[in-house]
Amino acid sequence: MSTGPDVGLAGDGALLQVDALCVRYGPQPVVDGVGFALAAGETLGIVGESGSGKSQTALAVLGLSDAAAQVEGSIRFEGRELLGLRERDRRRLRGSAISAVFQNPGASLNPHLRLDEQLSEGLRYHRGWSRAAALAEARRLLDAVRVPDASRRLRQYPHELSGGQNQRVAIAMALACAPRLLVADEPTTALDATTQAQLLDLLREQCRERRLALLLISHDLGVVAELCSHALVMRAGRIVDRGPTHRLLSAPGHPYTARLLAARRALVATAEG
Helix, strand or coil: CCCCCCCCCCHHHCCEEEEEEEEECCCCEEEEEEEEEECCCCEEEEECCCCCCHHHHHHHHHCCCCCCCEEEEEEEECCEECCCCCHHHHHHHECCCEEEEECCHHHCCCCCCCHHHHHHHHHHHHCCCCHHHHHHHHHHHHHHCCCCCHHHHCCCCHHHCCHHHHHHHHHHHHHCCCCCEEEEECCCCCCCHHHHHHHHHHHHHHHHHHCCEEEEEECCHHHHHHHCCEEEEEECCEEEEEEEHHHHHHCCCCHHHHHHHHHHHHHHHHHHC
């Protein structure tokens, strides 16, 4: 099956263009020949079981691969090649043009700093805003992601908020500098069903209002179906299925995709029973 970039807009119209991406730890690749494209405002999900290579793909896009990883191929953002870019230039992109939300808010939030310091830091570093302006925007961001009593929450530490509230804060931080690409790696997996649904609604709303391109990493095709117009299915480092999400759900093109769907239906039936 082709692994070329036939999902999203290819060529000059793409915000993000990934071609022949390989990530190796030693001789064996954990990501092998992956390619896709994503335009402004598009939503693309990468789905697969643990160890399929989906998170390694996301880390490569973010420039956060382990130092031991060998990353080859091409990752172009707004026409600019990211592989081989100096770390200083990468840092300028991360948090401003490209942001990330991870499964565990602890990966984004510092337990030793109050939320006002954490939410304002990116605006002061990337945008050069004053402390007062950054704090005002931090309050607005918490309101936007529906964290109640934003002024009080800004004076608190992460341990004083629930897991769902901390994930909302992490999303607010990711959106603070108006990125054009958001990479979300299992952002709702550790949350209860109600909070998960609320955060999926929030991400959908932000993508629509900001024309934000979303790259969503998940093990669950059902979650991808909630947010993404297109999806890739990965197994053992390779793309085995791809296309519009509704097509993958109704007529999977690969037996592995069909097994993922069957496993999800079985889990739902067990939970409802």
